[in-house]
Amino acid sequence: MKGSKTIMDEQIYDSDNTYKNPSQEIPVYTPPTPKKREKKNRFGLRICALALVFALLGGALGAGGVIWYEGSRGQTGTVGKNETAMLQGIREKSVLNTVTVDSGKEMTAAEVYAANVNSTVGITTSITTNYWGFQTTSAAAGSGFILTEDGYILTNYHVVENSSSITVAMYNGDTYDATLIGYDESNDVAVLKVDAQGLSPVVVGDSDNLNVGDSVVAIGNPLGELTFSLTAGLVSAKDREITLSNSLTMDLIQTDCAINSGNSGGALFNLYGEVIGITNAKYSSSSSSSASIDNIGFAIPINHVLPIVKSIIEKGYISKPYVGISVSDVNQQSQLYGIPAGAAVQSVSDDSPAAKAGLQAGDVITSVNGTEITGSSDLVDLVSASAIGDTLTMTVYRQGSTMELTVTVGEQVQSALANEQTQQAASDSQSDGRNGYPFGGRR
Structure with missing residues (x-):
């Protein structure tokens, strides 16, 4: 039975080991010049894997020897029937030079990591919850990245939501208590501040320059304990409209880059070493009987939230473009009666820019500045991308006639800490049911 699909975090482990039993005479072999780095602990990891297989296959192996080697190893030797030989490599570890981000130069994934790992952080929060008069404290973890040298940090709002304390851990081991400066729940972003100077932003x-197929890498803290991990992948889709498990709908970057619990709030980089997204979600089946879903992760395009983040840091409040209307799609039945597709105006706020321009409830907006509007989301995206003071020329259908109206985009001011986080009294209600994950990210 197929289960419904929601956006949430998921942990999936998989392994694939190959074992060979070559002839007893090991030929002389001269290795080629190595091109890839060899991690120091790789040899130990392979030993552990082989020990498991030997135990499972011991009866079938009998008295014969088992030889383990890789084609790139440069050792020789002869093994008797009852002997087991393991050949150790002699390659030296590659040296990775630290590089700085140059917007005009493409880097390898290893270079992106070296250039940015000191700019990424781990975030741990404490959440105090009232259960019928009893207080409990749980921990949750996520990721983030440094925006400025003087300690402004960006993460997801859901990572720090309802937190009573926030701690930020740097790559060098330093930790800081963080203050929540501001957030926008509708865009799932939060700005933190730590008391530090000389950080690496x-x-x-x-993000508008991304193409499907571009390579990207994520640096974060999957499971809350695998700190400063890098995963790599491609851009699978752009502007994917996704409804999250909290019913929030967002247009996101889709990627096959591994994103797991604890990655929330971390940076998604292009191969120029630039942040182009904030990792925040992945697809997962809500039913254990459903097929496994892998490599479908999502990130918030940085262009979508950068104006909000700048407003929080520079002004101390959130400044958003505003025209003062609520809109919906024109349904198919209405289109059968000759009403064009577009954004149907449901209401107009008094004394708003839209009211001053002459917009009325019942109008259908079909284009703005020459750009076709086929539904409400088109209009919302266009207004959201506008600057305060911009002029929008709207083509409007009204009762069989078409006209043009000019709307000047206004400013909507919202407190950066609107709906300031508080805990409900135990006598008012039980817990809201949110969970803290000691070794994972917030959902």
């Missing part, structure tokens, strides 16, 4: 890129 990221370089912010342009």
Whole structure:
């Protein structure tokens, strides 16, 4: 039976080991010049894997010997029937030079990591919850990245939601208590501040320049304990409209880059070393009987939230473009009666820019500045991308006639800490049911 699908975090482990039993005479072999780094602990990991297989296959092996080697190893020797030989490699570890981000130069994934790992952070929060008069404290973890040298940090709002304390851990081992400066729940972003100077900020890129198929890497803290891990993948889709498990709908970057519990709030980089997204979700089946879903992760395009983040840091409040209307899609039945597709105006706020321009409830907006509007989301995206003071020329259908109205985009001011986080009294209600994950990210 297929289960419904929701956006949430998921942990999946998989392994695939190959074992060979070559002839007893080991030929002389001269290895080629190595091109890839060899991690020091690789040899130990292979030993552990082989020990498991030997135990499972011991009866079938009998008295014959088992030889383990890789084609790139440069050792020779002869083994008797009752002997087991393991050949150790002699390659030296590659040296990775630290590089700085140059927007005009593409880097390898290893270089992106070296250039940015000191700009990424681990975030741990404490959440105090009232259960019928009893207080409990749980921990949750996520990721983030440094925006400025003087300690502003960006993460997801759901990572720090309802937190009573926030701790930030740097790559060098330093930890800081963090203050929540501001957040926008509708865009799932939060700005933190730590008391530090001389930090290494990221370089912010342009997410609009992404193409499907571009390589990307994520640096974060999967499971809350695998700190500063890098995963790599491709951009699978752009502007994917996704409804999250909290019913929030967002247009996100889809990627096959591994994103797991604890990665929330971390940076998604292009191969120029620039942040182009904030990892925040992945697809997962809600039913254990459903097929496994892998490599479908999502990130918030940095361009979508950068104006909000700048407003929080520079002004201390959230400044958003505003025209003062609520809109919906024109349904198919209405289109059968000759009403065009577009954004149907449901209401107009008094004394708003839209009211001053002459917009009325019942109008259908079909284009703005020459750009076709086929539904409400088109209009919302266009207004959201506008600057305060911009002029929008709207083509409007009204009762069989078409006209043009000019709307000047206004400013909507919202407290950066609107709906300031408080815990409900135990006598009012039970816990809201949110869970803290000691070794994972917040959902």
